[in-house]
Amino acid sequence: MIGDVFEKEPHVFWQETVPAGTFETSPPDGHRIFFPALLPDGDQLALPIRELADGQSALASLIVNQASFEVVDRLAAALAGLARPFSPDVVVGLPTLGLTLAAPAARNLGHSRFVALSTSRKFWYRDELSVPLRSITSPDQTKRLYLDPRMLPLLKGRRVLLVDDVLSSGTSILAGLRLLKLCGIEPVAIGAAMLQTMRWKEALEQEESGLPERVIGVFRTPKLIRHPGGGWQPEA
Numbered sequence: 001m002i003g004d005v006f007e008k009e010p011h012v013f014w015q016e017t018v019p020a021g022t023f024e025t026s027p028p029d030g031h032r033i034f035f036p037a038l039l040p041d042g043d044q045l046a047l048p049i050r051e052l053a054d055g056q057s058a059l060a061s062l063i064v065n066q067a068s069f070e071v072v073d074r075l076a077a078a079l080a081g082l083a084r085p086f087s088p089d090v091v092v093g094l095p096t097l098g099l100t101l102a103a104p105a106a107r108n109l110g111h112s113r114f115v116a117l118s119t120s121r122k123f124w125y126r127d128e129l130s131v132p133l134r135s136i137t138s139p140d141q142t143k144r145l146y147l148d149p150r151m152l153p154l155l156k157g158r159r160v161l162l163v164d165d166v167l168s169s170g171t172s173i174l175a176g177l178r179l180l181k182l183c184g185i186e187p188v189a190i191g192a193a194m195l196q197t198m199r200w201k202e203a204l205e206q207e208e209s210g211l212p213e214r215v216i217g218v219f220r221t222p223k224l225i226r227h228p229g230g231g232w233q234p235e236a
Helices: 002-008 069-086 097-108 149-155 171-182 199-207
Strands: 034-038 044-051 057-060 090-093 130-135 138-146 160-167 189-196 215-221 224-226 232-234
Touching (some): 057 189, 069 097, 090 149, 160 171, 171 189, 189 199, 199 215
Parallel strands (some): 090 160, 160 189
Antiparallel strands (some): 034 044, 130 138, 224 232
């Protein structure tokens, strides 16, 4: 069975998409090993389920730099398609995993390059062009997010698309937004492969009214709770 393969060989997650209807979307006993994400064209991508500390809730996971090139290319092409109505001139990627998606998304938009933000401080970086950064997947680590000052001419007066791999709590994307704001830049759109639950929406709305309306995502995944049958089901 497909679930058995993922359980015994977890490295095969994120390696291929499958046609619409391959995976059950509402199995009678809940989702066990994986959650089937629905792509814009109807195809599905199996995402591993990560149980949270409370033992009663879980999230579907995407680690995009462990995905196959085929899957990354599909996600990047889909994101670029969603971004085109915003007419971005330049793509800015958030470290670390957002960079994996930002580069091919920029290529799909016909751009010759993209701008990578960084958590590694080079000696010519300036502290005033940095903000604190904390990731939901590494809550005990606080870093700083930097923009290479030499990249400012690429961004000033341009229509910017800010890209991360996943929007979950909104913490990482807010750091990127605040850093760009320090530089006088307001992105026309915010893009991600996965919109994980809707927690990010409140955080962005508190930051700036209407900001969530600029968010685009290739697919959405819900918070999962224990199903009476032993698996996981989307929270109502």
